[in-house]
Amino acid sequence: MSDTYDILVIGAGPGGYVTAIRAAQLGFKTAVVDREHLGGICLNWGCIPTKALLRSAEIYHYMQHASDYGLSAKEVSFDASAIVKRSRGVSGRLNGGVGMLLKKNKVDVIWGEATVESVAKGNEPGKVTVKETKRAEAPKGAKGAGSYSAKHIILATGARPRAIPGIEPDKKQIWTYYEAMVPEAMPKSLLVMGSGAIGIEFASFYRTMGTEVTVVELLPQILPVEDAEIAGMARKRFEKQGIKILTGAKVTKVEKSANAVTATIEGSDGKSQQISAEKLISAVGVVGNIENLGLEKLGVKTDRGTIVTDGLGRTNVPGLYAIGDVAGPPMLAHKAEHEGVICVETIKGLHTHPMDKGKIPGCTYCHPQIASVGLTEAKAKEQGFQVKVGRFPFAGNGKAIALGEPDGLIKTIFDAKTGQLLGAHMIGAEVTELIQGYVVAMTLESTEEELMHTVFPHPTLSEMMHESVLDAYGKVIHT
């Protein structure tokens, strides 16, 4: 029970379990603590199960439009419970996979709620108390509640949905992503509060399944972190699909009746309106899980609900580290994984660099998909860059036409002076799989020249990435 670990990770989400595996690979005696599920929100209640739902919606959409492809599909319908069952099955399978990976790498799994009692001092290791949890049953082979010691303690406790006072989720009529992911039936109408990736993905899913969807966004633009041009195109497409969108609008009050929620929504012009829907999804962001970890007692520095670190995962308390959502935005699984690896490699003494947060891609899996990396056009100008902007529409690409996906755009933003690729923004079919090409280019510090000299295979959607670059320099072929 009182074995000393070299590294103890609290939280087995995508950041935590990857951190633990990398630590084990480096030869550290490693354990990971979780209270609910291996793979965290991402794998169990986030990224992965929503992709399964959206895949069902996508196929349903194609079936409804089978005749566009010369096919016929009659009486197309769906079984909500089967869709949810498939989604849960995908999570379950991957969840088991994480367990196997941890076992294979000889990482101990400890089940329960962890509190850091002390950090390592001199030869004295840090102490972590793990209390029993009733949230979920422990996986096979996991260690239980007790006192554990470790030389290095890494917090990877993630984040949870933000609750707005007066509009707290009740799990019945006001949902968070948890409930939205496992509907018993598709609601007739739905109000989505917040138009970030989570809100928009659910809006897109439910709209495709036939639900009347209204999205309310406080800011003047949906998908607020995306390039304004791309977000504007997305909005048009969503509205064409029948999603009602209110921007610059604030939900001021929510009243619940037996069968509906009625939201009072105040527009930027000060006028109020009331919208009723069967369900409301609160998707107004997430907040870090920094409570009950013992941080106050240890004097760990936090800022706006997340732990302050030095870019290599170190907190202000030696021996204590934080990575992923709990260490601050952007709250993305791939950022968490990367931070975790940097953190343990730093502990090992390998030479590491803090992550460049300007090169973390973001993907939204609505229909059409949206993907981006780097600066938006507005941000680039704001930072004083003279920009060259390239655009290439899906309508000019052979593969896109053949796929029946002629709507979309790939936009690139270059620094006119140096040719540095500052940002790339995409909307359309499969763009979430394309963005990585630009991420590699940015990481290698390519200029427009290398991108122009790169051969892109024909016929692929990726050719548009080439053409967009060419367009920025007035050399585009297919428009």
Add this chain to the structure above:
Amino acid sequence: MPINVLMPALSPTMEKGNLAKWLKKEGDAVKSGDVLAEIETDKATMEVEAIDEGVLAKIVVPEGTADVPVNDLIAIIAGEGEDVSAAAAGGGSAPKAEAKPAPEAPKSDAGQNTTAGDGHMSYARVNEAPDAAKPSAGGAPAPASSGGRVFASPLARRIAKQEGVDLAAVQGSGPHGRIIARDVQDAKASGATKAAPAPQAAAEAPKAAAPAPKAAPAGGAPAGLSLEQVKGFFQKDAYEEVPLDGMRKTIAKRLTEAMQVAPHFYLTVDCELDALMKLRETLNASSGKDKDGKPLFRLSVNDFVIKAMGLALTRVPAANAVWAEDRILRFKHAEVGVAVAIDGGLFTPVIRRADEKTLSTISNEMKDFAARARAKKLKPEEYQGGVTSVSNLGMFGIKQFTAVINPPQSSILAVGAGEKRVVVKDGQPTVAQVMTATLSCDHRVLDGALGAELVAAFKGLIENPMGMLV
């Protein structure tokens, strides 16, 4: 792909080391965690652990090679299922890793690195570690092996061209020392553009390391008399030549520097030890025994001296400080180094928080330090830092001496033997046990009066040793 094993940086300041011994032969299977080689650094001997699996395909740097620059290729490991001879051949003809600067080892705050420690270090692997630290002030930029290929990102090249920055003079901080855009911008900001002579200096540097030319003696110490000049004073058969090991070079370099840079002055005081000797006897008699029947602690006079120095520093906070270029760093707790003589040199492991620790803790820590110092198994973080040091030559019968301050510290206490002397008390001659101690002070930090205050606080504690128990 074969894995290139590079000379690791075992401490943040290490630039080169001696390859003391290979513990694996060519053709030996290697597992992660196996000790590959022993590296002798400035002061310690460290084991290099493998972090890969495979077969040691080729040893590039034979054992016994001195002054191997950090990040030089020292061996090649063929991965599992790889052709060992091909790996060896391929790796051997591969361009020698350019003299990249030492990977920035993380600062060792509170045992940051201790897990990897225990006297073991994993090596810098070509595909993992060797990024670059910033060029040290005045150091010739390394990657510019004249005529060789300069690795730089496309964006870095373009900015360099636009801004007129000579890439050969830029230190790369990207993977494998590749120059990235930020490096060029930094170089431009620091004015290191068009540094024409720099590449040449860098090209000569590798040669300079081996045969010890006049300009840069191998010891790294400022040049005094040249080898020829010194030899000229003696008969040829009157001496034997003793090559310098890392420790000797470090001592020569650091202490020469200390004498030249830190203005020393000396304060000498006599301390009466009778009360201390009595207390020591009582305390030692009261020590419990462990299961082998050995006493749990056995305090030496020096343990009291360390503790007294620690407490004195916190009582005179202005003296608990060191000089740092353009400012003074003042400390809350006392870090007291203790000189430990070993065969061929000395170590000064540092007792952290000597003000807070009990005498028995200090005593046991010192025993451990001394044992490991003799085995050259101290970790760099254990002998770096410190505000002051204690050097005790009492056991050699030395009555009084002065010591050279060990940078970055600001003082050092030279302690002589405790001996019976005639002293005058109340106008009457009487016999007391007396120890003479001399504090060397760095005048940049301590003025005479401040130094005297520190010495007085020390003397007070030694003569009224009960003060050290509470």
